[in-house]
Amino acid sequence: MRKVLGKAFFRRSAPEVAPDLIGKYLVREMNGAQEAYMITETEAYEGLDDRASHASRGRTKRTEVMFGPAGHWYVYLIYGMYQMLNVVTGDDGHPSAVLIRAVEGIDGPGRLTKRLSITRDFNTKKVSKVTGLWIEDRGVRIDPTHIKKTARIGVENAGPVWAKKEWRFVYI
DNA sequence: ACGATGATGAAC
DNA sequence: TTCATCATCGTA
Structure with a gap:
């Protein structure tokens, strides 16, 4: 059984999606080669009221993607050095996302993106095979x-x- | 315990 | 235009 997850999976509240992502596989394709890693740690950021979420400051250029449709990447730079990988969840217009903090063998959100060469180029792109x-x-x-x-x-x-x-x- | 390192958002 | 802040990590 091998199924690429799409909008139906991600279009739920972040606290529902986040635990469901444990055990799923993050797949990265670069120059024809695939690497797959089981997801082992996630965090949910849910709604406008969640003061831990970037979206609590409202719609800005950066947070716009969180307000958009589910199943897109939200990647941002933190501390001038590390990229954080998130999947947008929930209904269109409702800001929520899940941060992928670790996969099997790679502990830490900053280390993860570094190891898999994930940069802000992925920001707003679709979570799908075509983006790699x-x-x-x-x-x-x-x-x-x-x-x-x-x-x-x-x-x-x-x-x-x-x-x-x-x-x-x-x-x- | 601390510094690296730069984008972001809010204040001025 | 300045300024504090930051969903972190490596070195100590």
Whole structure:
């Protein structure tokens, strides 16, 4: 079983999509060669009110993609050095996204994009084979007891309510 | 514990 | 146009 995930999968709330992405495969195609990595850690950023989300400041040039249709990449630069890879989720007009923080063998969102040569060139592009970066269901079933829920990382400034939400999902 | 390193958004 | 901030990481 090998299915490329599309809009139907991503067009749900970020806290629904994020745990479902654990066990799916991030596939990168470069100069004819494919590399696939099982996703092991994700974080959900959901809605205008989520103060940990870039979208909480409203529609800007950068966040516009988060307000758009599900199934597109949102890639941005952080600390002047690292690129963060997100998938836009939810309905068109509703800002939400899932940050892919780790895959099997590559721990950390900044390391992940560096290793897979993922840059802001992917920003706003579709999550599909044609862009060279997509996500597949390869039939791996992850038992919910193997998905740990925790608070998100690096969002202390979002205020107690949003910083405490257990929207980080880790494969254990 | 700290500095690297540059885009972003808000203030002025 | 300046300025603080930042969904991080490597070195110490």
